Amino acid sequence: MREIRYLKYSFLFLSLLFALPLFSAERTWLEASPLITIYEDTETPPQSLWLRFMGPAGEVSLSPDAKENAFAFRPLWSMEQRPGLHAQDFIWPLGVWRDAWYVKFCWFVLFYHAEDKGSDGWRTHLIPIWFSGSKPEQGFYWGLFPVYGNLYDFIGYDYVNFIVFPCYWYAEKNGTKGEGYLWPIVNWDNGPRSDKMRVFPFYAYNHLFGEFYTESYLWPIFHRSRSENPDIPGKGWLFWPLLGHTEWKDTSAWSFVWPFFQVSHRGDDGFGLNCPWPIFQYAKNMSKNGNYKLMILPFWGQTETQDNSSRYVLWPLGTWTQDRGGDKTTEWLWALPLYWTKSVCDKEGKRTELYRRFWPFASYYEDPKETDLRVLDIWPQRNMPAIERNWSPLWILFRYRETGDSAMWDLFWGLVRHTASPKEGEMYSWAGFYKVAYQLPAPLENAEAPVESPASYPVTTRDFAGGFLRLSTMNDGELRWRICWCLEF
Numbered sequence: 001m002r003e004i005r006y007l008k009y010s011f012l013f014l015s016l017l018f019a020l021p022l023f024s025a026e027r028t029w030l031e032a033s034p035l036i037t038i039y040e041d042t043e044t045p046p047q048s049l050w051l052r053f054m055g056p057a058g059e060v061s062l063s064p065d066a067k068e069n070a071f072a073f074r075p076l077w078s079m080e081q082r083p084g085l086h087a088q089d090f091i092w093p094l095g096v097w098r099d100a101w102y103v104k105f106c107w108f109v110l111f112y113h114a115e116d117k118g119s120d121g122w123r124t125h126l127i128p129i130w131f132s133g134s135k136p137e138q139g140f141y142w143g144l145f146p147v148y149g150n151l152y153d154f155i156g157y158d159y160v161n162f163i164v165f166p167c168y169w170y171a172e173k174n175g176t177k178g179e180g181y182l183w184p185i186v187n188w189d190n191g192p193r194s195d196k197m198r199v200f201p202f203y204a205y206n207h208l209f210g211e212f213y214t215e216s217y218l219w220p221i222f223h224r225s226r227s228e229n230p231d232i233p234g235k236g237w238l239f240w241p242l243l244g245h246t247e248w249k250d251t252s253a254w255s256f257v258w259p260f261f262q263v264s265h266r267g268d269d270g271f272g273l274n275c276p277w278p279i280f281q282y283a284k285n286m287s288k289n290g291n292y293k294l295m296i297l298p299f300w301g302q303t304e305t306q307d308n309s310s311r312y313v314l315w316p317l318g319t320w321t322q323d324r325g326g327d328k329t330t331e332w333l334w335a336l337p338l339y340w341t342k343s344v345c346d347k348e349g350k351r352t353e354l355y356r357r358f359w360p361f362a363s364y365y366e367d368p369k370e371t372d373l374r375v376l377d378i379w380p381q382r383n384m385p386a387i388e389r390n391w392s393p394l395w396i397l398f399r400y401r402e403t404g405d406s407a408m409w410d411l412f413w414g415l416v417r418h419t420a421s422p423k424e425g426e427m428y429s430w431a432g433f434y435k436v437a438y439q440l441p442a443p444l445e446n447a448e449a450p451v452e453s454p455a456s457y458p459v460t461t462r463d464f465a466g467g468f469l470r471l472s473t474m475n476d477g478e479l480r481w482r483i484c485w486c487l488e489f
Contacts, residue, residue, distance in 0.1 A: 032432035032466055033414030055413040056393040070389070078389040092390040123153070251286070328352070355382065371402040435463040 030038035034055040040048070048068070051060040061070040072078035080087045086099040090108065097106040105114035112125040123133035131151055132142040143149025146165040154160045159172040166183040176191025188197040198204040201219040206212075214225040224237040227248065236246030244255040253264040253272070264272035264286060272283035272293075281295040287305070295301040301312030311320040319334040327347050334340040337359060344353035356364040363377040375398040379387045393413075400409040406421035420426040425440040438460040458480075460473040470482040482488045 031414075031417075031429045031435050031463075033417060033429065034412065034431070037414050037417075052414060056396070059393070072389060072393075074394055075390050080385075080389060087385075087389075089386060089390050092386050096386075357382075369403065371400070373400040374398070432466045433464065435461075435467075437461045 030036065033052070036051070036053040038049070038051050040050070048064075049060075049062045052058060057072075057074050059070065059072040059074075061068075063069060067081075067083055069081045070079065075091060078089045078092070084101045088097040089095065090097075095106075095108040098104065102117055103114055104117065105112070107113070110127045112127060113123065115122045119136055121133065121135045123131075125131045128145055130142075130144060131149060131154065132140070133152065134140045135152055138152060141150050141152055143151045143154075143160075143162070146162070149160060149162045149165070151160045152158065157171045157173045161170040162168060167181065169178075169180040169183045169187075171178045174191070176189055176194065178187065178189035178196075180187035184198070185200045186198070187200075189195070193209055195207045195209075196205065203215075203217055204219060205215045207214075209228070211229050212225060212227050214223065216223045220240050222237075222239055223244075224235075225246075226235040227233050232249050234246065234248030234251075236244070236248070238244035238255070238258060241257045244253075244258050246253050251264065251266045251270070253262055255262040257276075260274070260276035262272070262274040262277065264270070264283070266272075266286050270285040272281075272286050274281050278295070279297050281293060281297075283291065283293040285291065289306040291306075292304040293302070295303075295312070295315075297312075298315045298317075299313070301310070301315055303310040307323065307325045309322045309324075312318065317334075317336050319332070319336075321332045323330045329345045329347075329349075331343045331345075332340065339359070340357050342353070342355040343351060345351050352367060354364075354366045357377070357380070359380060360376060360378045362373070362375045363382065364374075365372045365382070374392075374396050376395045377392070378395050379392060381387070397413075398409070398411050401407065406419075408417070408419040410417050414429075415431050417429045418427065423441065425437055427435065427437040429435040440459050440461070456474045456476055456478065458472040459475050462471045463469070467485050468483070472480045472482070474480060480488060
């Protein structure tokens with residue numbers, strides 16, 4: 001009994017000891033990283049309160065107006081709230097729940113359910129076996145694949161009906177109706193802009209009204225086509241794999257053992273040669289804006305158009321591209337799989353964006369508003385929201401961020417941390433055991449309302465053991481001590 005009472009009192013004492021820093025901590029910080037960290041982001045509006053616990057696993061972010069909040073216990077669960085979106089993930093990508101302004105949906109592994117806002121429509125699927133839903137005009141619909149299905153808004157089609165697929169298939173999309181038997185062997189489509197038919201492999205045609213008409217016999221052996229566009233007259237045929245010929249407006253081409261060998265001409269000075277494709281490719285002035293291409297794969301390649309330039313070395317490992325379209329110039333450089341970079345400049349040549357990736361070790365991003373350096377950065381795509389919420393904090397060992405006049409870096413999920421800003425001064429923290437803050441501004445500079453600045457205020461503070469002991473250097477040079485978070489002398 002005495003041992004139980006002793007354990008109870010010990011637990012209460014330790015709880016109080018741990019809670020004291022929380023109750024008497026500064027407005028911005030509670031440091032016990034990587035166990036727990038609480039701080040306020042005073043530099044990036046809206047000013048948010050952040051709580052991080054258990055290293056990178058736990059995170060809470062609260063905005064003052066409660067319109068933009070985030071919660072996470074990685075990788076099991078995360079939630080994000082902002083105007084127009086409420087998102088939750090469960091071991092992403094296995095489980096997802098979204099509530100957006102136009103739709104609400106969720107999925108878990110192969111189960112999917114969605115509800116359309118503004119109508120009574122909904123969809124429930126157990127992929128790839130069961131599909132069902134309801135629309136206000138059509139009512140309830142369902143499908144049991146591959147036995148029978150009578151479905152709306154399905155795999156890109158407006159309406160789909162199938163019976164013992166692929167024995168029978170019917171679909172509608174944008175006014176075009178299609179029907180197939182033993183799909184894809186027998187199939188035809190008819191709509192306001194096109195007409196298609198296929199009896200594979202014996203015969204097929206594709207007619208895009210006013211544009212072109214193509215036919216094939218004993219596919220892939222013989223094909224022929226003709227243009228119906230008066231601005232681009234032409235025709236062509238291919239007896240595969242031996243010989244083919246096309247004539248389109250001012251361009252003509254002969255192919256031998258297509259697609260490996262082809263000779264093309266355009267006007268008086270346009271010429272192209274594949275010999276054999278894709279190893280050797282050459283083209284010059286084969287478009288109305290003029291172009292140039294020389295490819296000797298995989299060793300070297302070069303392409304030039306009016307708005308784009310590209311170079312290749314040991315393709316696809318080494319690639320450089322430049323896009324000069326619009327009011328900016330974008331350059332990409334890849335040295336796969338370890339390095340790639342993106343640079344954007346305005347029309348005056350001033351760089352407005354820079355991104356470098358040393359995969360999977362580090363990434364660096366810079367624009368006029370922010371700088372972001374990460375070590376490790378495993379996911380190859382930058383700033384994918386679901387990855388940022390659920391996974392990337394788990395593997396980022398070091399991060400440096402700079403926004404405006406403020407900067408911070410974080411090592412081993414807050415084990416070592418540094419922040420600097422005009423409003424808060426500079427701060428170093430080592431796992432909550434030691435924290436030093438210096439160049440602290442006068443209280444008047446941080447006050448939300450004008451107040452009289454005190455004659456004496458700290459310009460440097462040193463905290464030991466989570467603030468159990470503090471040494472403060474005042475602006476007049478005086479040294480002050482504080483013990484047990486509250487006893488000052």
